[in-house]
Amino acid sequence: MGRRASRRVSIKDIARRAGVSHSTVSRALRGSPLVNPRTAERIRRLAARMGYVPNAAARSLVTTRTSIIGLVITTLADPFLAEIVRGVEEVALEAGYRLFLATSNADPERELAAVRALAESRVEGVIVASSRVGELYLPHLEALGVPIVLINQQREAPFIYSVAADSYQGAVLAVSYLMRLGHTRIAYIAGPPMARSNRLRWMGYQETLAAAGITPDPEWIVEGNGRPEAGEWGIQRLLEAPVRPTAVFCYNDMTAIGALRAARAVGLRVPEDLSIIGFDDILFAAYTEPPLTTIAQPKYEMGRTAMSMLLRLLQGERVSPSLQLPCRLVERASCGPPPEGSIPMVPHLLAERRLP
Amino acid sequence: MGRRASRRVSIKDIARRAGVSHSTVSRALRGSPLVNPRTAERIRRLAARMGYVPNAAARSLVTTRTSIIGLVITTLADPFLAEIVRGVEEVALEAGYRLFLATSNADPERELAAVRALAESRVEGVIVASSRVGELYLPHLEALGVPIVLINQQREAPFIYSVAADSYQGAVLAVSYLMRLGHTRIAYIAGPPMARSNRLRWMGYQETLAAAGITPDPEWIVEGNGRPEAGEWGIQRLLEAPVRPTAVFCYNDMTAIGALRAARAVGLRVPEDLSIIGFDDILFAAYTEPPLTTIAQPKYEMGRTAMSMLLRLLQGERVSPSLQLPCRLVERASCGPPPEGSIPMVPHLLAERRLP
DNA sequence: CTGAAAGCGCTAACAA
C-alpha cells in the first residue's frame, strides 16, 4: 500500500484480451459508430469485467480538454455561498464538467498558489463565487486565458462576465414593502462602503423613498460593515436620532441579526415597536427571534446561471456580459405596521412600478 | 476563443529557445542538481518570461501521481462542514495536494457519478466529510483502491480510518457542566436514532448522571432528528412530564435553536426558568437569543487531522485507524442555575474524573 | 470496420 495498487488496467490490456487493437477498444468504449456493434458490445463488457476506468490525464493530454472548471471562493465558511455552489455544481455535472476547488481565505499567498494550481490543471473556465475577490486575484485569473464568470462581484468596475442578484431591485422591494406596511420613517444600516452591493441597495432605498416624496433624515442612514456588530451600533445610533425611525432596512441578514439583538437589549419589541428587514435570506434567517423578514437573493439560480453562462462561453457563443437576477421578498415576522398611527399616506404606486 | 488559446508553451519550446534539450529544461525547472546552476537559472528565467505553466496531466501521466485528493461531502450547505473543509484544505495545500470536490446531495445517482469522477481523475486518496454517507457510497469508494479517511462518520460499523469528535466526552462535559450549575433534573433531546453520535451523546448523558447517582426520568429523554423541529416538539413533550426538568441537553445546536424558540413561545425564560445547552458550536450559536452555550466540536482540527492522517497513509505509514478529538465547552448565556433552589447535592466529582 | 503509427507534454533511464 502507499504505492499504486497493482497498476490499473488500460485499453491495451483490454485489447490484448479481446484480440483487437487498442484503437478499436478506444473507439468501442466511446461508442464510436466505426466499430462492429457486436465487437463493441463484447469489448464494453470485457472492460467492465476487468474494472477498467479511463485515465482522465491521458485523455486530456491528447484532447487538450480537461472538463474541469475552477471554482474560486474565499471561504466555504460563508453561509451564503453554499447554495450558489450547489447551483454551479449541478449544471457543471450535467454538462460533464468537474469542479476544482480553490479557496484563498483572503490570503494573497494562497491566492497565488490557488491560481497556479488552476493553471497547471488546465481548467477550461473559472467561476469566482467569492464575495471579495482580492485585488490581485483577477489579473492572475485573467492571465489563465480562459473564460471567467464572476458571481456577485463587489467591485465597482463592471467585469467582463458576471451574474449578480439585483441589489437595487431588492432594496426597492424591501423599502416599498415597509411603506406598504405604513412606514415612512425608514432607516438604512449600510454595508461595507466600498461594496457595490451596498451602493446599489442604498440607492434603491433612497430612490424608493424619493419616489414617494420622502426624504430620509440623514441620521437614519448609518454606516456598517455587513456584520452583526454593525447592526448593534446601528440601532444605538438610530436611538439617538431626534426623530426615531419606525423601520430599519439592513444591508444584510447578519446586520439585521445584530440589529435584532440590540433592539431587544434596549427593550424594543420587534416588530411592534420597530420593524427590521434584512437582505440575503441566509439559512439562519428563519430561526432568529422573531424570524427575520428579508429579501432573498436567488442563490441557487445565480449558481446555475453563472455556470450556464460559462458553458456557453466555452462553446464560443456570445453572451451578454452581465446578468441581474431578481430578488424576492420573504415575509416572516420581523416587520409589521408602525407603532403609533403614523400617517399612512404612502404612495407606493410609484415604488411598485419596478416590481414584477 | 472557445478553443484553446494559441497553444501553451511547453518545455520543448523553451528548450529550442535555450538551445538545450527538453530534458535539461525539465531538470532545471524541477531544481535537479544535475544541471549547471548557470544554465538552470537561465532556463528558469526564460520559462518565466515565456509564461510557461507545467501541464499537470502530462506530468501525472508519467509519474502516475496526481497530487489530487477527493473531497466527498453531501452538501456544502451544511454550516458544520465549512471549518472542516478549511482544515483539510490547509494541510492538503501545504503538502502540495489539491482538492477535487465531489458532492452528492444524497442522490444515489450523483454519488455514483461523483465516485466515477474521482476514479477517472485518479485521486490519490479520499476524505469523506459527509455526515451521512450513503450506504452504497463507501463500497464504491473502497473500490478505488486508495486510502480513505472518514470524518465524523455516522455508521456504527467502525470504518477503516476515521477521525471524529469525541461525542461521549462532549456529552459528559455538557451534563457535568449543568450539574455543576446545580441541575439534577436534566433532559436529553436526542438526535437521529441511528446516528452513532447520538448514541454516544446519549450514553455520555446517561453515564454522567449515573456516576452522580442520578437516574433520569424516562420522560426526560425525547426522540429527535437533529433539526429545529425536534427541539420544539421536545420542549412541548418535556412540559408535559410529571416532574419538569430544569435543564435540557440537546443533541445539537439546531435542536437547541428549536428548543430555545419553543421555550420562549410558552413563556419560559432561558436560562432563568430553563437551561439549554447545545452541541457543535455552529456559526450561528453565538447569535441566538440568548447566545447558546454549547459543546464545540474541534472542526478545524478534525479537518487537519484527517488530512494529516491521509498524508501518512499515502506515505505508507501505519496509523491508528480511528482518532477521537476532544470537544470543549463554550459558555455563553443559555445556561444558569436551576430556578427554585433545587437540591445542590450534586456529586460532580465522579463526573469530572474524565475531564481534562 | 479495423489496425498501425504518431504524438499530446512530460519524466526517467541510459549513454555520452
Add this chain to the structure above:
DNA sequence: TTGTTAGCGCTTTCAG
C-alpha cells in the same frame, strides 16, 4: 553536466 530515447494511456489520422 547534457542529450537521446522510450514510454506513461489515450485519441486520431491514415491506410488498409
